[in-house]
Amino acid sequence: NAGVTQTPKFQVLKTGQSMTLQCAQDMNHEYMSWYRQDPGMGLRLIHYSVGAGITDQGEVPNGYNVSRSTTEDFPLRLLSAAPSQTSVYFCASSPYRGLLNNEQFFGPGTRLTVL
């Protein structure tokens, strides 16, 4: 199993550009999520999904869209990039719908810079 994979590893955007961060998992996990990591703030939840066709907002959803058409893939779309979205983005998955008692498996991250 490759686990959780993310592409690209690095990306530089100009303000106003759009792009999609890719996330895939091959463990047949129901739950997938996107976080952003900023210095001194830990990880903050952007969006999550508890199964194909089901998504919901996390703590910091503004400026981001997600969809979950398959169990394996959970792309994160930046509609119009802003410098405040400069961050490291992590995708994670978990075997079950709920996170009570269940660990998450993290991808290697995507480092995004918005100029």
Place this chain on the structure above:
Amino acid sequence: AQSVTQLDSHVSVSEGTPVLLRCNYSSSYSPSLFWYVQHPNKGLQLLLKYTSAATLVKGINGFEAEFKKSETSFHLTKPSAHMSDAAEYFCVVSEGTGGFKTIFGAGTRLFVKA
């Protein structure tokens, strides 16, 4: 509402001495609590988790954590630090009752001196 407070942003220890990373939480429900470790430029890896089975939880690489409900704490300890323990550590709480959201602490960076 749930929250997590890691009481130290940085901790520095000498190799071979004990490690203590402190975490306090608040939760309206019976929480699940986790510690994750992140080595430089890497993703996060689970160290251990508390799920109400036992208050003293053993994890990987010699780490332990004790759940103290009366103090709302979940401190991470290790008897003897190794150079390879240098990393950032995150305390995490999951919403109870089948919740779908997690809250991360701000992180504690552990430095280990030779």
